[in-house]
Amino acid sequence: MTRIDTENRSPFPIPFGWFQIGWGGDLKPGEVKPLEYFGRHLALWRDDNGVAKLNSAHCPHLGAHLAYGGTVHGEELTCPFHGWRFTADGRNSHIPYSQRINKKACLDTFPVVERNGLLMAWYHPDGSEPQWEVPEVPEFNDPDNFTEVITREYVIEAPWQELAENGVDSAHFRYVHHTEEVPELVSYDTDGHLAQMRSIQKFPTPRGVVDGRIDADSHGPGFSVIRFGGIVDTVLMGCNSPITPNRCHMRFTFTVRRLGDDAINSTVGQAFVDEIDKQVQEDTPIWQNKAYIARPALADTDGPFTKFRRWASQFYAEPVDDGADVYVPQDAYPFEPLETASRKYGSDPFQS
Ligand code: FES
Ligand SMILES: [Fe+2]
Structure with a gap:
């Protein structure tokens, strides 16, 4: 018999790591x-x-x-x-x-x-010292070659691990995001707090199909850098900060390599932000209402879920429940567009 937990929607406590608590320019x-x-x-x-x-x-x-x-x-x-x-x-x-x-x-x-324009805080339930550093991301410290940032943020009723698992779920792109080409996973490697995923995605352009690259580096549960290359270089810092074990503040900070023309830069940047925003809107009803399946029934061609979950498990200092097979949400979250905020600014706190 399947053991179902209807009181806890996930077996996980709040993970430890570096988490974004704001943008420097806002304080x-x-x-x-x-x-x-x-x-x-x-x-x-x-x-x-x-x-x-x-x-x-x-x-x-x-x-x-x-x-x-x-x-x-x-x-x-x-x-x-x-x-x-x-x-x-x-x-x-x-x-x-x-x-x-x-x-x-x-x-x-x-x-x-304070790094890359973000305010990052270290959380550990024991109050212990940081175990790794927040890396400097060169593209967010290079205003000559990269545009000012565009940001987006959301509050999502789901544990961070469910949001992060989306990255390794290659099959969902076709069904949730209706992308014609599914990103093809080249490699997924973990090393301590670091997880690195390399994928290739085909983009149709007027000059034919171009191979795009997606390189995603996660530095613990709260900070990821995702680089999209091939057509235009776009870089995104994706941060999930747990408000509670089952609610997350998700923030994105984008920059685009300057192409020499401000109007083009901003059109390219905005189109990219809109696409990611659309994907979050599509993912959210699934994230908010899904159960956590402790031992999922996978297809042989599914992404590296097991490896991802093993990597994620290192960030729990408090006990993880193993009393059930399925953890279900207590509330239903009907589909409603998320409130989003989008701003553009530099990161100097002394500038108004
Ligand atoms: S000084 Fe803070 S509560 Fe009295
Ligand atoms: Fe998604």
């Missing part, structure tokens, strides 16, 4: 913003020297949320309720109506790096 020095990721309430702030910090949101004194009225003074964050101050590593540094500090009053601190 000005002195700003404090409330966020929810990793099943936690968080306060993201930028100190007066321009360095971004992430702490647990609720003040250890009497529980005020530091991002609702909290203020930045130099390199410290001040609580709106009774004026206590905290350093970036979460220690109480000042109580305005006392001569002493409270050494036990601590905020949790999450390491933050």
Whole structure:
């Protein structure tokens, strides 16, 4: 008999890794913003020297949320309720109506790096140190040859692993995305936190069919770089950040190699973004309503699901359930177009 779990839609806890918590350009020095990721309430702030910090949101004194009225003074964050101050590593540094500090009053601190225009935070349920680095992606640091970025973001009611598994699912492109040519997998290799997929896709052009390349590098569960080559070089950073175990904030940041003409660049970039956006819209009703099948019945020509799942399993520090064969969603998510946000900007936080 199939064992069905109707209370948990996935056997997985929140994975550890680097996760995008914003774009650098959206956080000005002195700003404090409330966020929810990793099943936690968080306060993201930028100190007066321009360095971004992430702490647990609720003040250890009497529980005020530091991002609702909290203020930045130099390199410290001040609580709106009774004026206590905290350093970036979460220690109480000042109580305005006392001569002493409270050494036990601590905020949790999450390491933050700002790279490629993204704000990335390290999450581990034990609070342990980062195990790898967020790589610098040359195309997002080369404004002479690559356009300003275009971004898209979505909130999707599904665990990150279901979204990430889409990459190795070559067969779904024909049925969900109606692409005539299915990308042909050349290789899929994993090495520690890194997973690298190389595929070839045929694109019809007025001058005949061109072989396009798709190179996808995933650096842990939260950060992937996908390069599309062949016709126009387009690069995309794809980031999935768990809000809860079963809800994800998905963000894309795109750039296109400059072709010498701004109008052409922006048409090419926009067409590409629209195609990816269409694919997310098509995938979402499946992601949000699918069950997790622990031992899927695969065809011999299906993509490297087993290898992908083995790679994904290393990012769970907390127990993974193995009491059921099928984990089903508790809610139905009827098809509704996702709300999307699209913006264009540079990544300098000091620029308005
Ligand atoms: S609750 Fe933050 S200072 Fe009192
Ligand atoms: Fe898809």
